[in-house]
Amino acid sequence: MPQSEADTALSAMLRPRSVAVIGASEDASRIGGRPIAAMLERGFQGAILPVNPKRDRVQGLPAFASVAELPETPDVAIIAVPPALAEPALRDLGARGTRAAILFTAGYAEMGAAGAEAQARLLGIAREHGMRLLGPNSLGLLNAANGFYGTFTSSLERGYPTPGPIGIASQSGAYGMHLFSMARDWGLGLSCSITTGNEADLTVGDFIAWMAEDPQTEVIAAYSEGIRDGTRFLAAVELARRNRKPVVMMKVGRSALGRAAAQSHTASLAGDDAVTDAVLAEHGVVRARTTDELLDIARLATRRIYPVGNTLGVLTVSGGAGVLVSDAAEAVGLPMPPMPEAAQAALRADLPFCAPQNPVDCTAQVLNDLSLVSRFGEAMLGEGGYRSALLFFTHAGGAPSITPRLREQLRALRGRYPDRLLVLSALADPPQLRQFEEDGFTVFADPSRAVVAIHAMGRFGDAFADAPPPVLPEVPALPLPATTPSEAEAKRLLAAAGIATAPERVCADAGAAAEAAQALGFPVVMKILSPDILHKSEIGGVLLNVADAAAAREGFALLMRRAAEAAPQARLEGVLVAKQLSGGVECILGINRDPVFGPVAVFGLGGIFVEVLRDVALRRCPFGEAEAEAMIRSIRGAPLLLGARGRPPADIAALAQMLSRLSVLAHRAGPGLAAIDLNPVFAMPAGEGAFAADAVIEIAEHAS
């Protein structure tokens, strides 16, 4: 469906000129009554059109017996009737020309197979009439700015939100409204809050895209259990990134990997949650671990200061807090470089027993001489050049004997450095907190929470910075065979894409094997070759350290015998004789098809690193060599490739090239490719290349 049509429908849902409420109730505590009561209370300016065959008036408004009798075609309809009535209502609305419906009605896909069928029928009706659906089984949505409350959440009993820049999109209704309510309780300004329920049609991603273009929304907070359409979702977060709107997201749960993907070795190495993690990071979405963290990040993001190359300077009245903040910054990976030497000397001259490095401890002396705040702050932002500063003033921030003078100092600092992210950790009463906030300082009681939020702003900043587009290697399209190819064929296909394999020959008889071994140089590896035997070592189909021609001759016979015994039906194409590589570092490179995000590349070291330690890096395909190298360097075992323990550094450039080529290959191959498994790949010493010693290409069973 074209973007513009979705846009129109979503705008109709969030900024309608008229809304019909199917199942409108006089009782403001019922699901058909709550939206009307809320809209009346919040002064919604559009037309509210209650539909109820039993009443002339609902909550003081004229009511209509049916959709057909409505005096105008509503922009959006809220459907708050049982399933049996929802279907005809939707049909009537479609016929009437309504293009958007919000379905509170439950009892669909969440209730098993019959419900899923009913849901499919709803979707069919909607498609037929070019209508877009929110839900079913949705708690609805709200727009704080225009007072449109298409929701029956009881959370409104405790108050309405202040209009503001944060938009919330949540798959879960109850949890989405929990988020909304916490945000309201914190006093955060909200643009809209949407819960997508069963997502028969519209998803969290669609609303992220809408909010990315919505002038009222500056910061997007999202919650999802499972991303339904990877492509749409990624387009949405990319749109947000282009528009410099940060997306902070809670993505919960780890669903089992698709069955097909699990058939590959590497597939079982990383659950789809690790893929989600990698994909969100790649697209500049910050993943929050807790509800507080999500709202902390959204709150700080409303400052719209997103440092590029973030660094943290800490000014503190407490050495203890300085240590605590340093621990927290290191834990998230936020750099805290030291102050320049000259600036340190100047601070020491100003206050002999200060700690001027970073954290800069201006000691309790600051309470006697508040002008230290500007002098020290100036040194840190001017000479230290920190992109972000955390100022720990604890209860001094709230003590009436200190606060007014402190505020003066801080305002001056804020004025001189408008582009820096300035955060206070202080304890104060709400009116004082509001003053600091108005002055441009976001205040956190817990300094560790401040650090996590500051770090997130830097991640947004880096994501928004104009980075050169990735340089993808030129890789010819893989002519994908109809069925899973043999090892030799797989290697031939990969070689055509520039992926180097160990020198090897396919041998049809023992004599040829001996000759090939002689030509390649001893020792050699010998492997049975059959498109029907994927995991050769499990049947004893691999011989290592074959040392001379006689052994190669015997090896041929042995492999053929083992294969015939273990897999009598298998087509045997002979034996592959390959030079046995040594002196390299064993790696694993692979491709798995994620059901949401498509082909994903996996990199890890061989053996225990992958199998015991699950030490792998993941990235959605395709990507360039720079990204590949970053993946390689990100694993815990990377020092082994970089020259730890007296080894020569491995040829990382060749490895990165191979990984990048593999990713482009997989991307171009389309859904017919289920998996690629290069295991082992030998990363030779720098300058000597990287070679795949084994290769498996798996074709999807039901490629579309």
Next chain:
Amino acid sequence: MPQSEADTALSAMLRPRSVAVIGASEDASRIGGRPIAAMLERGFQGAILPVNPKRDRVQGLPAFASVAELPETPDVAIIAVPPALAEPALRDLGARGTRAAILFTAGYAEMGAAGAEAQARLLGIAREHGMRLLGPNSLGLLNAANGFYGTFTSSLERGYPTPGPIGIASQSGAYGMHLFSMARDWGLGLSCSITTGNEADLTVGDFIAWMAEDPQTEVIAAYSEGIRDGTRFLAAVELARRNRKPVVMMKVGRSALGRAAAQSHTASLAGDDAVTDAVLAEHGVVRARTTDELLDIARLATRRIYPVGNTLGVLTVSGGAGVLVSDAAEAVGLPMPPMPEAAQAALRADLPFCAPQNPVDCTAQVLNDLSLVSRFGEAMLGEGGYRSALLFFTHAGGAPSITPRLREQLRALRGRYPDRLLVLSALADPPQLRQFEEDGFTVFADPSRAVVAIHAMGRFGDAFADAPPPVLPEVPALPLPATTPSEAEAKRLLAAAGIATAPERVCADAGAAAEAAQALGFPVVMKILSPDILHKSEIGGVLLNVADAAAAREGFALLMRRAAEAAPQARLEGVLVAKQLSGGVECILGINRDPVFGPVAVFGLGGIFVEVLRDVALRRCPFGEAEAEAMIRSIRGAPLLLGARGRPPADIAALAQMLSRLSVLAHRAGPGLAAIDLNPVFAMPAGEGAFAADAVIEIAEHAS
């Protein structure tokens, strides 16, 4: 100093009958004025005796010109005068018989060498008179129950705490008072709050010990940058454990390891922070990562429900929140076992579309039928038997249309299961929150924070449970040589303690070497033997895979030559010829002397596991085989010992025995032992033992 004397002094500091304020000020905003103002305001019932040579009265109280003129000997004195006056004041107080002093005065060890000397003089005066000191450079302490405010913190400008069960002891003044202020802002009840400053005398540990016996304190929250006296600290937390008082602690910073300890290989593997981590866990202290977490745990702990063998049942109105909570529980390692099958069937019969496993999702239907709360809750606590339950009711907990009926249901559940830890995740206004709290439910807005706190309660429960004392192996005392012994001597000493080494012989000439190799069986390992060469492989002093007698003969000459070239001064005792073990898993066992906690055992796998991945387990010595086995199983690479990748399982029992013996040996050896390094140790297949192939024993350079 005997415990009772410290007790008396600490009681004098926190429950004095009389307090002198040296440097008393009329101005309630000055450091000599704040304590008096606070005590007057809070109705402190003891005598307040201002000392000020310039005034007759201070803040309405009769003032005295000097300590000598005081009408009675004060139980405690607050010293709020500059350093030059602090010393004579302390002397006068000592002469007068005062046994406890609180030193606000700064300008001591925190200010460099001269300050440290002045601090030592203060301590000398105190010792001379049998006085105990808090500080210097302390923000002081307070006792909320009796209104004793021996502190000048400006945080009191925003209010006084409610008396209650939480005691705070913090080394950092400003951060300690930050903690105190946050606790007060949260409405938590406090017994006392102490900041120990420079800890010239009394430490955080001393106050933990005092609070462990204080009837007003039920929960202890502590903050420390560096633990000054490991023995006293551990005695304190053990006292708290015996008295079933949970200790939650923030320990920040990572100081560099002592120079001596860093000389050993294994010493550099784990900073002292990892030692602290292990020691705190061993003694049942829960380490908090953030300020919120520290206060969350303290707050929940005031329920005094500490589950043994904690399990979590989750009852939720939101499937989304259920997934989120499951993620959080898995992240901290809190088990969420499923409901029994029969109970699941019964819940399904009650509410067909519930999710009855755990999390138990009673869906929004509960809002229509609140009796589901008792039925589902009853099933979970009765049949599910969960020790803890988290009930996610989000805004339903605060919606006026629901809350009163929900509260009724919850109270009934609370009454039936008084021993269970019941936690709500809900959003409500303060009066409603107070009602839930009064009903016995602790309420968290963020469900993830609730999970972390619930998990901590289980850790306290397990720590408080009567565990059998560890069974330590009988190990003869190590007759510690005066200087670092050679490898052969080290192995002999270890063998006497029952620590097995690979069969080996010391050879004085090439002929003996060939003969020994023949007798031990090939291949053998040969190593140069000298007390002056600790790290043999660095000079090429180790030969592996020596395959026959001729090679052994040549090897002897080669090793002697290399040693003579690399270390001409070294005493050469010959060559060690040892059977080369194979088929085992290479491990590293070591002992390092932590400057705070004494000998600490380290266990890890050899090679990359220790050197690249820093994958080690630590434990303070001594400990039994069960604890050793737990250490071995706790490392990430443990699967390699348990039979991963087709290996035979290693002899974990023999490894655990060796590790436990080593720990007892190190404990008995005293401070003269700097380090032991068994690297590698071969863990052979189960039943075949574990053998140290190399051993280094380092003697402390300046053993006392």
